[in-house]
Structure formats: structure tokens, C-alpha cells
Amino acid sequence: MSKLPLKHIKEHPSAPLPADFCSNPDVAWTLPASYYTSPEVFKREVDTIFTKDWICVAHRSELAQANQYVTRDLIDENILIVRGKDNVLRAFYNVCPHRGHRLLEGSGNAKNVITCPYHAWAFKLDGAMAHAPNCENVEAFDKEKNGLSPIKVEEYAGFVFINLNPEATCVEDQLPGLQARLRKACPEVDNLKLAARFTTPTPANWKNIVDNYLECYHCGPAHPSFSSSMRMDCYRHTLHGNWTLQYSDAQSSDRAFKVDASVQDPNFSGFWAWPCTAFNVPPGGDFMTVIYEYPISAGVTLQNYDIYFLNETLTEDQQRLVEWYRTVFRPEDLRLVESVQQGLTSRGYRGQGRIMTDKARSGISEHGIAHFHQLVANRSQA
């Protein structure tokens, strides 16, 4: 059994977890509550996950044209991703090498040089220094040594991933097979365009939000309208190492997804990708929603919930669907994880909760959580 003695949790809130922590999902318990609240645990995760692994930050449509850029907060960094005039996508720490001012805010179209607002140092979109005022009069000033600090960036499965680890290999090494399966679920993924984004600084640990995504045990009680579109008797969650797939046959519902009668075998695919991104392909397969998590601290996670369609001008049904996500489905999940984050610090919470798997791995079985917690346990030993 992976239940840890209460005394152990109290005395060692950030201690590494046993190697077999959730190795048998059928007798597993959740990560200790302290793993969702401890700054020490978060610091270790920054060192072993968020500065080591690929993190998905955008759909390619936001960076399709030369000079387009986006910025993203992640841990204690702000990251700048920009497509150069040469059409090469690059990422940099969004920090000026002079005295550290931020270079660009938000997103949009960069000029051909990025000019720091503080003392007007200017950089080309490939990160090289273009000019620094008065540099010709500064002794031994070396333009070459004053370019932007690069970060690894890769386009994968229609999305843009970054990695703060200069030694990182490629996204496929981290998520083998995900691209092929995701493209099968949404063949048009490259052609999607951002239609809506809900940004929420969420008072919840990033793993609490992942947990919530990795089970549909809560779908019946907490998402009645979503559930009306799913065929819960065929809902299945399959595990593929660093990613998982929740898949279900679907049905048209006036309360959630209205599926056109021309769609054969409508279904839902929900991909979770280590560490903290979820890609949903709702019934019809011609649009997507994506949950991007940007962990900021142990107790706060910035989230972008993006909705992508193929068409730019939305139909009435699509507008209604966006409103349903904004006012119904999305708030349902946000309130759940916020409540859990508070409950984890209650004197009455016993430090771990039972993971509710069943042998059939039915639609409401929580084996996805056991799988995720084993991955977290493995990393806790790094």
C-alpha cells in the first residue's frame, strides 16, 4: 500500500516518495497533501521538471507569420517566443542583457528589432545585438557577447513547445507517439485558429489541476451538461507513459456539444501530456480546446484555456459553445480545484486520499491519477 504513515508526512513533507509509490494502482493513495503546498517540493519540481522538460506554450497559429511573438510566464521566468524575418521560430528569456529590464510584453507583431524600453538597446529577431546607444565609446564593449539568452523551442503536433534545458533532445523523446495519435484525432490541427482564451491565475497547485483532468469520476456529479454528450459506458482512459488518452463515443446534446448529423461515429479524445498540458478534441474532430498550465508557485498556477476553430468568423452555434465553456464547463473545474487546494491544508484532511480504481478500468476509474502520481514519485527521487 502506498499510504504513508501520518507521522512520516508531518515530519518529512517534501521527502522523496518510494519508488513503488503507486506501482499498484488498485491499492494506491494520492500524493501527500504537502506535495501540493510545500515551497520545497515546488522548488525541486522547478529544478527537475520545469527547467528540464518540454512545456507546451502555444498553438502554431499564434506564431505563423514572420515577426509574430508571444510571451509566457512560467515558474519565475518570462519567456519570449518570436518568428524571425527568416521564418525561423526562436525563444529567449524575455530579459535585457544590460540591466535586466523586460523586453516585450503580451503578444503581437514585433518590429524588425526589439528595443528595450529602459536604455534602448536593440536586438534582431534572431537574438543578436543590433545596437546599444553610446557603445562605440565604451571600452572593450563586445556586441557579440550581449545578445539575448536563447531557449530551446520546437513545433510539434501543431503546437509550440519550449524547454529551458539547453541539453534537451526533442519533444517526441518526451512524448513518444503523441503527435501521431493527436493528428489522428484532429487531422486539421495545423489549420486551427485561436477563437477564445480564458486566462485564470488559479489558486491551485499544478498537480491538483492535472489530477482533476485525469479522471472522469467527477464528470457525473460536477459536469452534468458535459456528461450529457459523453457515452460514459464506453469512456476509457489509456496510459502511454508520459501521455494518456481519455476516449469516448459521444452524442449530440443541446446542453453541451451539438454534433452535426453528418458526423460519423462522433467521439471525444482528451490527451494529457507530461507535465501539465491537456489537448481536447471534442465530437466532430474539427476543433480543439487546450489547457495550458504555467506553474508560478506551489499554490498558484496561471492557466490559459484556449478554444480553436478552423473558421475565423464563428457561427452562432460556435459562439454559444464558447459561452458554455466560459460560463459553465470551465468554472465548474476551476471551483473544484480551488476547493481542493483549500481542503488539502485542513486539519481534518488525513494527508492522502484513496485512489478509486476499478478492475475494469471503467470510465469513472481513477487509474490515470495513480499513473500520474507514480511519474511524480519517480521525479521526486531525482
Ligand code: FES
Ligand atoms: S536594461 Fe535594457 S537597455 Fe538597459
Ligand SMILES: [Fe+2]
Ligand atoms: Fe472536470
